[in-house]
Amino acid sequence: MSYSLNHPSAEEPLIVGRNLTKHYRRGSETVRALDGVDLSVATGEMIAIVGPSGSGKTTLVNTVACLDAPTEGSLIINGIDTRGLSEDALVAIRRGFFGFVFQKFYLLPTLSVAENVELPLLFLRRNPSRRTTLALLETLEIASRADHLPRELSGGQMQRVAIARALIVKPKVLIADEPTGNLDSATSDSIFDLFEDLSHQGLSIMVTTHNLPLAYRASRVVTLQDGKIVKEESRKG
Amino acid sequence: MDFHRHILAFATLAGKNLLRRVVRTSLAVTGVALAVAVAVSLAGFVKGYHGAITRSIDMLGFQVMVMAKGCPYEAATMMLKGGTGLLYLPDSIYTNVATDTGVASITPVFIGVAEKEQTSIQDDGAGSFIVVSGIEVPSFTTMKPWLSFQTGTGFDGGRWFTTDTEVTKEAPENIKQEVVLGYEVAEYEQRKVGDTIALTITPSGAVSSETHEYTVAGILSRTGTQDDGTVFMPLSSAQRIFNRPSQITVVGVKLKEFSSQAIRQFEERWISLPEVQIVGLQQVKSTLLNLISTAQAMIGAVAVIAIVVAIIGVINTILMSIHERTGEIGIMKAIGASRSDIFELIWYETLALCLLGGLAGIIVAYGGSGIIEFMLRHLIELGVQGEIVVISPGIIGLSLGGTVLVGFFAGLYPAWRASSMRPLEAIRAGE
Ligand SMILES: Nc1ncnc2c1ncn2[C@@H]1O[C@H](COP(=O)(O)OP(=O)(O)O)[C@@H](O)[C@H]1O
Numbered sequence: 001m002s003y004s005l006n007h008p009s010a011e012e013p014l015i016v017g018r019n020l021t022k023h024y025r026r027g028s029e030t031v032r033a034l035d036g037v038d039l040s041v042a043t044g045e046m047i048a049i050v051g052p053s054g055s056g057k058t059t060l061v062n063t064v065a066c067l068d069a070p071t072e073g074s075l076i077i078n079g080i081d082t083r084g085l086s087e088d089a090l091v092a093i094r095r096g097f098f099g100f101v102f103q104k105f106y107l108l109p110t111l112s113v114a115e116n117v118e119l120p121l122l123f124l125r126r127n128p129s130r131r132t133t134l135a136l137l138e139t140l141e142i143a144s145r146a147d148h149l150p151r152e153l154s155g156g157q158m159q160r161v162a163i164a165r166a167l168i169v170k171p172k173v174l175i176a177d178e179p180t181g182n183l184d185s186a187t188s189d190s191i192f193d194l195f196e197d198l199s200h201q202g203l204s205i206m207v208t209t210h211n212l213p214l215a216y217r218a219s220r221v222v223t224l225q226d227g228k229i230v231k232e233e234s235r236k237g
Numbered sequence: 238m239d240f241h242r243h244i245l246a247f248a249t250l251a252g253k254n255l256l257r258r259v260v261r262t263s264l265a266v267t268g269v270a271l272a273v274a275v276a277v278s279l280a281g282f283v284k285g286y287h288g289a290i291t292r293s294i295d296m297l298g299f300q301v302m303v304m305a306k307g308c309p310y311e312a313a314t315m316m317l318k319g320g321t322g323l324l325y326l327p328d329s330i331y332t333n334v335a336t337d338t339g340v341a342s343i344t345p346v347f348i349g350v351a352e353k354e355q356t357s358i359q360d361d362g363a364g365s366f367i368v369v370s371g372i373e374v375p376s377f378t379t380m381k382p383w384l385s386f387q388t389g390t391g392f393d394g395g396r397w398f399t400t401d402t403e404v405t406k407e408a409p410e411n412i413k414q415e416v417v418l419g420y421e422v423a424e425y426e427q428r429k430v431g432d433t434i435a436l437t438i439t440p441s442g443a444v445s446s447e448t449h450e451y452t453v454a455g456i457l458s459r460t461g462t463q464d465d466g467t468v469f470m471p472l473s474s475a476q477r478i479f480n481r482p483s484q485i486t487v488v489g490v491k492l493k494e495f496s497s498q499a500i501r502q503f504e505e506r507w508i509s510l511p512e513v514q515i516v517g518l519q520q521v522k523s524t525l526l527n528l529i530s531t532a533q534a535m536i537g538a539v540a541v542i543a544i545v546v547a548i549i550g551v552i553n554t555i556l557m558s559i560h561e562r563t564g565e566i567g568i569m570k571a572i573g574a575s576r577s578d579i580f581e582l583i584w585y586e587t588l589a590l591c592l593l594g595g596l597a598g599i600i601v602a603y604g605g606s607g608i609i610e611f612m613l614r615h616l617i618e619l620g621v622q623g624e625i626v627v628i629s630p631g632i633i634g635l636s637l638g639g640t641v642l643v644g645f646f647a648g649l650y651p652a653w654r655a656s657s658m659r660p661l662e663a664i665r666a667g668e
């Protein structure tokens with residue numbers, strides 16, 4: 001699996017978020033889950049979002065991925081302003097642009113590994129090719145499990161299937177919310193190895209984690225606290 | 238992606254979801270199957286019973302009689318009046334009415350009353366008269382196809398009389414005339430095939446009576462109608478001995494369509510004939526038709542209730558299943574499923590439940606129709622002939638179409654519910 005840097009202007013970020021704000025009402029008080037965050041994502045960048053529990057990591061990645069609309073602020077994805085778009089229009093933007101990986105892998109228990117991986121193609125009305133699927137599973141080192149059901153896999157294997165499912169549509173940006181939250185440290189390491197590889201091939205990755213050593217393998221580390229960015233560190237190279 | 242591949246992929250996905258909870262799915266399918274089986278059996282019963290009743294109506298013989306105004310048409314009345322009340326019509330009425338387009342079959346009948354020989358010790362006043370019917374055998378037997386001859390010792394060889402047109406060479410007085418006896422006449426008079434029977438008749442306009450001897454050509458089996466007490470002879474013979482040439486008493490008519498409307502229209506067409514009355518089997522008909530429509534309404538209500546209960550079961554099953562799969566539906570939306578994709582998926586599941594149930598129900602109803610028929614016949618005296626549960630291809634087609642339609646509507650609400658879930662809330666709720 002390889003990502004070519006075929007984006008027309010490499011300087012133009014894929015995603016530009018300005019003053020992203022998300023308020024939740026909880027009874028009479030308002031929770032500022034996101035409080036004026038500016039964040040842009042460039043091609044091939046791997047961004048780790050860290051911060052204590054409840055600091056707004058999930059809210060940030062969901063907002064950036066158009067799964068949730070911000071209360072305030074603007075979000076431009078691939079040059080398209082997402083403000084006020086309908087759910088169907090947001091689906092159209094998400095499709096094929098974002099890949100998602102969650103802490104709980106959310107594989108469909110009735111489908112085999114290969115079928116789970118090919119599921120997004122069904123919604124994109126693209127014909128699956130078993131050869132492509134197997135090649136992808138090969139790079140994720142789970143090709144031997146292609147015909148197994150999810151319940152027959154270990155946690156690390158399930159997360160790899162979920163990553164394969166995210167990658168099958170060749171997204172521009174991979175959103176991974178606590179992908180290693182349910183995995184042991186060796187497995188977590190290998191997942192981050194994979195992320196590094198993918199980002200070197202041109203895939204942009206936004207990953208949230210509690211694990212600081214892992215986070216510092218990213219090209220940029222954004223620290224959130226109470227919905228605000230309190231620290232932003234970039235690593236050249 | 239080609240269209241049928243897409244449908245197939247969605248249908249497979251839906252099918253796998255259904256197989257996830259085999260017990261729950263089976264229960265919902267069983268509910269639909271039972272409802273469809275009940276509906277199909279009841280529809281088959283209504284259809285079969287309707288057919289059986291129609292056949293029974295055909296067995297009534299004359300549906301409509303055309304006769305002179307004031308003429309009695311029941312045997313008892315004729316007897317009481319000793320034949321004096323009988324009124325006659327010119328036989329041109331018969332040829333006229335025969336041209337009516339609503340008529341399926343028609344036959345002319347001459348009715349007269351004869352005195353019997355005082356041979357039997359059982360004779361009483363009323364018994365000394367006997368009804369004589371002059372008939373045209375071909376059209377009469379078309380109208381009453383069930384008439385058959387008694388068999389057994391003394392009865393074998395029974396047949397209809399030869400008509401006198403076949404024997405015109407000799408003077409009528411010299412011909413040995415033949416008659417056919419109704420069952421009760423033969424029993425009462427102790428006659429067998431080949432015996433003679435004497436009838437004493439007072440011809441129209443004459444003062445004194447004449448006695449004629451006849452050979453018994455055949456004896457009819459019991460019919461349970463007034464034919465059992467009748468002596469049949471050729472129409473022309475009867476007209477001659479009663480001295481009423483070209484006259485008839487009754488025109489018996491069977492209409493192509495047996496309905497109150499058809500009878501009313503027939504009446505309207507012929508009531509204008511002077512001196513004519515039209516007697517239909519009004520009460521019989523309206524009672525029967527009312528019974529059928531009442532039964533249909535009851536049966537329809539039962540079927541509707543069964544189907545409503547099954548639909549509620551299906552909707553409940555699907556709602557439970559989407560509730561359980563909230564997180565999955567959220568993830569499908571996150572990975573690119575549109576509202577209509579989710580709608581389609583859930584809708585297929587509902588449709589599949591209904592279709593499976595429908596097919597199973599039809600098979601059950603089809604296989605069980607024999608049993609139902611057997612039970613009905615043993616539980617209730619239906620008084621009809623032939624199959625009473627008829628599951629036709631039409632009923633099968635209709636019920637399959639019906640289940641698809643029901644599935645279509647039953648699926649709308651759960652599918653809408655599932656497709657309206659916001660992906661994020663769905664994922665969170667599933668956590
Ligand atoms: N749907 C919601 N309704 C109300 N409050 C919410 C909702 N989602 C998140 N929050 C609140 O917003 C804050 C940020 O949550 P989240 O983004 O999940 O943090 P993190 O992922 O860093 O743990 C928390 O206080 C959380 O309780």
Ligand SMILES: [Mg+2]
Nearest residue numbers: 057058059178
């Ligand atoms: Mg979180």
